[in-house]
Amino acid sequence: MEFKDNEPIYLQIAAYVSEQILLGKWTADDKVPSVRELAVALQVNPNTVMRTYEQLQNQEVIYNKRGIGFFVAPDAVKKVKALKKERFLQQDLPEFFRNLFLLDINLDEIQQRYEAYIAQNLESETR
Amino acid sequence: MEFKDNEPIYLQIAAYVSEQILLGKWTADDKVPSVRELAVALQVNPNTVMRTYEQLQNQEVIYNKRGIGFFVAPDAVKKVKALKKERFLQQDLPEFFRNLFLLDINLDEIQQRYEAYIAQNLESETR
Amino acid sequence: MEFKDNEPIYLQIAAYVSEQILLGKWTADDKVPSVRELAVALQVNPNTVMRTYEQLQNQEVIYNKRGIGFFVAPDAVKKVKALKKERFLQQDLPEFFRNLFLLDINLDEIQQRYEAYIAQNLESETR
């Protein structure tokens, strides 16, 4: 996994974990990878992963069994979806519209690109 | 002008200047406000504006006449549009599509929201 | 290290860093001194060193690992050499030739002076 450098790494990892949950790969009461495990896999400092898990724990997306590890919360999908949707509608969408306007891009063009995107990503997504 | 605190001020100012150019309010070979002038207007430190102008100069959006000031580059609109479009296509759009997919949002819904957005913002934009 | 006062300090530091790389003293993926560290060593303000590193990062001579520090880019030597050579051929050399012409100096004389220069500097350079 490679990280964008305009966004904190721990947040990018949080997004990654959230997506795994959203995609149903990690489901309710599954154990998520240990801090050390994930840190090694992603080649980051364990502190960074720890921060991710703290964040997700605060959002009640995962919970902690002391000495054992972190686990996916029962209503994790709902939580993640709510959080994601709010940010999308409040922040991403207005900026997206502003860009459409300033760059004079038509929604039809977006539609076409979206279809191409879907075609390209659907199978790999569900792999 | 008020600044978000999750993005560097000097970049927000750069975006502001770029938009002025994109909207045609500052045009080719116009003098942009002097560093001090803009700093006072925006209530920031001159160094911060200086940094903005350095950035825009590197992007060849503005150029410098020594001892006189900064001026809008002849092809500034093209430059700004190219930079903005690239970031939009490379970064914003894929993430946007990913969100649509993950949140199971239909493009039709986006369309409706866009029309509402346009209706709300068109007049204020061209003021 | 002492600085000339007709050239910005941050550029002189950049030249210094570039030379270290060119001379092979700092090599690919080495960590360069931290901003604060180098600032103390050179007795300048950290901001000044920061500016140097920004510059070198833009030139892709060094890269950043967030929270860890700056590192010499894998192809830093190539980059530095290319940048230096371009400036040399485009700017320095034509002016040099013009001076030879205007001052009526022969290349033979230059050759002799060069040999003297080499003799004087070779050992100290490779120290």
Added chain:
Amino acid sequence: MEFKDNEPIYLQIAAYVSEQILLGKWTADDKVPSVRELAVALQVNPNTVMRTYEQLQNQEVIYNKRGIGFFVAPDAVKKVKALKKERFLQQDLPEFFRNLFLLDINLDEIQQRYEAYIAQNLESETR
């Protein structure tokens, strides 16, 4: 005339004037262009040309007849040559040699480039 942006314009103009004298185009006790005249020709602020002339007057390359203008000093060629040569030997040459060394360029290559330069510039120079 176009100016490099790493050197003060007034010094570039001074260099230009000096070269005219060195090339014998303006000779002893000739009147040099008036400040205003030269400023218009070079598209710079008259103050800038004034500064050039002050500089050259300090170096005793030109002298002033009040109310009439500036004139080439009788020994201007000697003066210019001495000044130019000193800077060349003290500053330009050592830096030149350092570049040869760091970029691993052979004097033979310089020789070849010099011949090409001469061939290309001799006629246009004496036009």
Added chain:
DNA sequence: GTGGTCTAGACCACC
């Protein structure tokens, strides 16, 4: 007047 550089010092997020 203009930009440009530098210092001192603070505060912050991130790793």
Added chain:
DNA sequence: GTGGTCTAGACCACA
């Protein structure tokens, strides 16, 4: 610990 941003204020060369 690391970089990154920002302020306040100074000083300078240049046009």
